[in-house]
Amino acid sequence: MSCIFCRIIGGEIPAQVVARDEVTLAFLDVSPLADGHVLVVPHSHVARLDDLEPGEADALFRTVVRLSGPVRDALGADGSTIGVNNGDATGQTVPHVHVHIVPRWHADGAGSIHSIFPPGAKRGVAEVGDAIRAALEVR
Ligand code: AMP
Ligand code: ZN
Numbered sequence: 001m002s003c004i005f006c007r008i009i010g011g012e013i014p015a016q017v018v019a020r021d022e023v024t025l026a027f028l029d030v031s032p033l034a035d036g037h038v039l040v041v042p043h044s045h046v047a048r049l050d051d052l053e054p055g056e057a058d059a060l061f062r063t064v065v066r067l068s069g070p071v072r073d074a075l076g077a078d079g080s081t082i083g084v085n086n087g088d089a090t091g092q093t094v095p096h097v098h099v100h101i102v103p104r105w106h107a108d109g110a111g112s113i114h115s116i117f118p119p120g121a122k123r124g125v126a127e128v129g130d131a132i133r134a135a136l137e138v139r
Contacts, residue, residue, distance in 0.1 A: 005041050005096040019067060023059035026067055036075035036103040040064050047095040049086050064099050077103035083113060
């Protein structure tokens with residue numbers, strides 16, 4: 001098994017595990033963006049959120065929600081940035097779904113998720129809305 005997160009789930013390599021259930025595992029990121037940076041992963045090895053079974057997706061986000069308050073409290077943080085790099089085009093480096101929970105403080109010097117994008121969508125929102133609604137209908 002070569003996936004680093006599958007090896008953590010399987011107990012082959014160590015991690016600072018903070019929560020575990022039948023479907024998900026949460027552990028500290030080995031190169032934290034801030035103190036208390038947690039990764040929440042499903043046990044099943046899939047690369048993208050949309051590859052998860054509905055029950056796995058429910059369990060994953062239940063764990064994220066369950067952890068977000070305690071992680072904030074444990075670090076004395078003011079909030080958290082919660083995000084997913086979903087696919088290699090986004091900079092995802094480990095192809096096993098993981099949700100980042102990164103504690104945040106007022107004036108910690110980091111930006112909002114808006115700050116990672118250059119300005120300027122190219123298409124109108126009504127046209128894009130039509131395209132997404134059409135894509136939903138064909139699934
Ligand atoms: P991403 O860029 O969204 O794919 O994030 C992958 C994350 O996994 C990075 O923040 C890494 O620091 C983290 N990571 C990689 N290997 C390990 C490991 N062995 N234990 C904990 N976190 C890891
Ligand atoms: Zn994996």
